[in-house]
Amino acid sequence: MLQLQAQLAAAQGEQAQAAAAVTEARAATAQAQAAAAQAQAATAQAGEARTKLAALETRPQPEGFRNGNTTLKLGGYLKLIAAYSHFSNGSVPSNTLGRDFYLPQAIPTTPGGRGFTTEDFTAKQTRLWLNFDSQVAGHAVKGYLETDFQTTPSASTSVTGGGSQRTTNGYTLALRRAILTVDKFTFGQDWTTFQYTGALPESTDYVGGAEGTVFVREPLIRYSTPLSRQVTLHLGIENPESALAMAGSAAVMESGTDHMPDFTARLVFAGQRGELSVAGLVRQVRGESTGTALVNNTASAGAVGSGVTAGGLGGSLGGKLFLNDARTSDIRFITAYGRNIGRYVGLNFAPDAVYNPATNRLADVDVFAALASAHLAVTPHLRVNLMGSVQTVHYASGLTFAQLNGLNKRAWSAAANLFYTPVKNIDLGIEYRHGERTVVNATIANGEAKGQIDRVEFAAKYSF
Known part of the structure; x- marks a missing residue:
């Protein structure tokens, strides 16, 4: 148990x-x-x-930085240009705009002139901008300031020592644009409302086909309003400045005696496949004369004459057509025609009007200009641009060859370039351009003298 x-x-x-x-x-x-x-x-x-x-x-x-209720953004690019140029009929002085970029009115046209070849390096096209964005009492208030070093010639007295390629290559910072926008209104200096900036080609050059495009920056007041989801209307009141020539002289002077602003309007259509811009310009061209000559108010301060005026009227059509859904390739164009609108087209290739002392009146000047380019993406890093432009000038029939001697009559150019972007924000480009200029010459049988330019240009740009 x-x-x-x-x-x-x-x-x-x-x-x-x-x-x-x-x-x-x-x-x-x-x-x-x-x-x-x-x-x-x-x-x-x-x-x-x-x-x-x-x-x-x-x-x-988020971009930029805050200062109170305002967001500030800094941008621009650093750009180097190296150009090899050959002029067929004469030389172009150093430190002038015709050496820095393609300026058709700077092409020498000396009959029988010797060819001239030069090579230039410049970084004047370097550009800086500031963008300001604020909300004030429920209103969108924006500001934009843009500068570069190209506009002011190095020989200007505002450059210490006049600027020189021999030593420091110092150049003056110049105003390009300075605008204030409040809701639908723009105040300040901006591209003229008459211009369609979307037509400007991608080029190593400062403009790219200067003779064929509307190209002006000036003080203005502009009102912009959408008419629909795709259509926008712009109306502008802009700074007047008449650029007049005296019969018998090729010099173009600023009259400085304008009484009315220039009036501009532009209608823009933006769709899936591209953009279309239609613009108009109405202005009064005015100078003062002694009865036999124009009064140069710039050279003769305080001089007064009697007013001589002429009407100005112009229209332009521009657009951009996208060739693919990614919008990496496109066709761009702008064409303009008008009477007494010379300073608005081709960097003032033609005067607004010509003063004829025989009649004590301003003789009309008609201009036609066109610019077209193809922007073609070959790969995500490689693209090609082809461009051509032209401007023709017609002076009033009452003016003789002797009275028009030296004034521009016609210009055209064609160019092709290749751009390579090895990494984001870096662009390397090489471009070839041929341009021709024709002027009135009373000493030649057919009344015309010509000059040509051939230029090979390299550009390196860092955008930020």
């Missing part, structure tokens, strides 16, 4: 130990399950954190 009791006690002890082991195993399993749940939660949290981090990294980062 005692032996059986001992065996029963031993069995009960073993059973208790087994029960305790089962309890411990269950607790361990619960702990393992809890640990697994914690690990899964941690994995999910890590995945969520990685997703949020990736979203933050891909989200466009």
